[in-house]
Amino acid sequence: MKVKKIIALQLMLSMMLVLGFASCSKKSSSKNSSRATGWNVDGKKASKKQEAGPGLVFVEGGTFTMGKVEDDVMHDWNNTSTQQHVQSFYMDETEVTNAMYLEYLDWVKNVFPPTDEKYKDVYNGVVPDTLVWRNRLGYNETMTNNYLRHPSYAEYPVVGVNWIQAVEFAKWRTQRVNESLLEKNGYLKKNAKTNDVTAEQNFDTETYLATPTSAYGGNAEIVLPGKKGARKAPKSGKNGTAAEPKNIYAQRSSGILLPEYRLPTEAEWEYAAAADVGQREYNIYKGQKKYPWSGSYTRSGKRQSKGDQLANFKQGNGDYGGIAGWSDDGADITNKVKSYPANDFGLYDMAGNVAEWVLDVYRPIVDNEANDFNYFRGNQYTKNKIGKDGKIEVITTDSIQYKTLSNGKKVATSLPGQIAQVPVDENETYLRQNFDKSDNINYRDGDKQSTKFFNFADAESTNKKANEGRDMYNSPKHNVSTDSLGKMVRKYDQSSKRTTLINDNVRVYKGGSWRDRAYWLDPAQRRYFPQDMATDYIGFRCAMSKVGAKSEKRKTARN
Template sequence: MKKLLLSSIAFVFLLSSCGSKTKGELVGAQGKKWYPEKPYGMELIPRGAFIMGKSEEDQAKILNAPTKTVTVRSFYMDDTEITNSEYRQFVEWVKDSVTRTKLAILADELGLGPDDGGIGEYAFKDADTTRLSAYDKYMLNNYSGLGETGYEGRALNKRVELIWDVSKYPDEYYTEIMVDSMYISEEESYNGQRHIDVSKLKYKYTWMDIEAAARAKKGSRKDFIKQEELNIYPDTTVWIKDFSYSYNEPMHNDYFWHDAYSDYPVVGVSWKQAQAFCNWRTKFKNDDQKSRGKQFVNRFRLPTEAEWEYAARGGIEGGTYPWGGPYVISDTGCFMANFKPQRGDYAADQALYTVEAKAYEPNDYNLYNMAGNVSEWTNSSYDPNSYEYVSTMNPNAESTQNARKVIRGGSWKDVAYFLQVSTRDYEYQDSARSYIGFRTVQDYMGEEDSTN
């Protein structure tokens, strides 16, 4: 019997050796094959070096640092500023998630599940124990009830559509959540209209301060994980607050939500809200990647100041504007961007406020409105002397202690000086303006081989 057992073991070993794909060679751990895709709505900015900063006199006396030759790695950048329509997709996702969470919590408190109908259909997915995997059962039994609310980590049931038509609410509990939790009160409504209470639209996420963790001499991983929760609805009142003694109510009332402005750049978004959008866009894409069994993509983020300037130049060395030359009027007599060309005459360039995100001609990297329309948030903190100490490779003066964040490109309300690719400006990270928007970037990780 012992001899038979040894023979069996030897036979199995022989089979495993003969079936080895490596043949005993060092071939590396075999992971999933990476099939990179060009991100939707983005353009590839090839790596390269350029002279960052102003080579001419600092006429505005804003203390720009001396010029510096730097190199940036390849990256993708949105070909336009993030539009109202694109940001509304973020808002709608948050509204959907907040509503489903409130419905699921009430269903849980009432002890209702999918079989009970009504609000029970919106119960957490783990309410239907017949569908739980071994992993889900373990997590429910061992980690449920932990956290601030006791509902962290419990998955929402997104198979059932939300009902927004008041005449079709399924039961009184569903009605309670919608009427009392999601909409503004009767006292705050007027003209018979009750809108969603946008103060409830909060997005919560975590991120890791890699820079601090890498330089820390001690501390555990959890010490560098930061948690953010903020209201993500744009501040539409910026159209009133940014201008004294000026009638801009139509922009306040219609600009963000009306379909007439869907393709216009979103404004009234702070730096922190722009960061939250980047986090959501990454999650939204990777949730889809996961559902299709594909590898995660790297994160979307705001561009560094150096990346923004490099992309704005469009490969033109020493150009004053994204289109190159020192003039803002073309040889046909047309303005090349949306800005304030003359004192008090905002409409001389055929635009009063913002214009569509794909208005005017793109630069040589096929990026639209890198000058004018709206100024754009970058990831970098503003320091007038930063060019003197930042690295020459992928420079970025990022500091969580510095609330002043660099904005670039100038806007519809600015004079031509602020449209120049090398002009620096800043705004505080918690501020929102009617003339500041943003676009996102993603690090380049290769392209799919089109020859195969």
């Protein structure tokens, strides 16, 4: 009996020792312990998974055949097929609607009132061109007067927006979403984004990250320290002095702020529109889709909706939607978003409704030999401008920067509260292999090295007369300037020697619209249009890069 008690006691002691070692092991490998040094890392837990921004759906990246795989009946050879890979990203579920864009207009009008002479160009620069509906031989005044603002068109895609305006909308959306996230997490005064925002007190994500005390014009009543920061009285150290609080403002490492909203690249848009993931078998695609949906026809083959058109488009001369009482696609111009089924990524209207701006500068070829990973043409690298005082320079109400369009209209490209940007210089490009200048639009195409007249000995020649007429793309050069009296002077290029419309200011747009025949519904089709002009058939949607893992779901083997 005594022997049994001794054995039981020994077992209990051994179990206590094991548990003690286990608890020590757990302490030494706590979540706040660095896996690199073993030091305790005192920091707030950050979210490891990126949340999808408002309006966005996840598109898992992968490899695909970019370009047309059907016969090229137009023989323009501007979309020959190439193998490309895109990283995972997020994309707007629908095209940006009139209601979404009106929210932007209302914000700009409230913060930069057009009645103030100083800000009139800010508001006027973001207003869509409603005159795009007018036609010399057509009566479209109903759309001219009502399409943007009438509630009946609220959920229709916005049109009359040029590429520059679309980019500025995406920037604005970034600031408003991150502003809301900071408020939600206690870093900004509640409702300041509506009650306290002014032209002088405007929020910008990059300014907040670089110098939080400069956000909202430096108003400390709006920009608050975090919950673990200076709201609590700092504890005194061993020597009696109070330690300064650290990391009291949100940072990138906090995991709160989202990457920027932007236009999708051409590769991203085409990949998302084709949605070949819907016909995947293991790690290969079973053929290439002709449209964003499966099959070679524009009508549904499903039993419940057999015969219904899967997009709205022009079906023939004088036929934009069929006959009364039995309309083929239910629309004659654009249609309410989500009126047609989504593709296999859950994206609506990737064919029909409106064509869409993408980020790329147009060139007739896609140079996959130079790059086949996240392909994009149009990089113009910048850096923060440093003032004479050695600090970053923040835009004020007196230094708003505008871009004057070819028609003389001004669009604000930087607003108060944002950090002024300048091109990168030799300090960033010296001995780099990946880029050697700020503007890379013409890399391997359109620069001097690409022309047949190129002379290696005269590569850096700045003699304009010697190089005149030797541009890769000899496009019209319109000019808008202001005379000494402040009057606008428009100079239209009337030269008869121009050979192309392609230049560094034309952008790609993708997808067929309500004005297009079915031929243009193919996601691989690509066309171009001047970035500062708008139409009644081009709209846009936003995208956002994904940080972290490629997939949101753990892959499991298929048996």
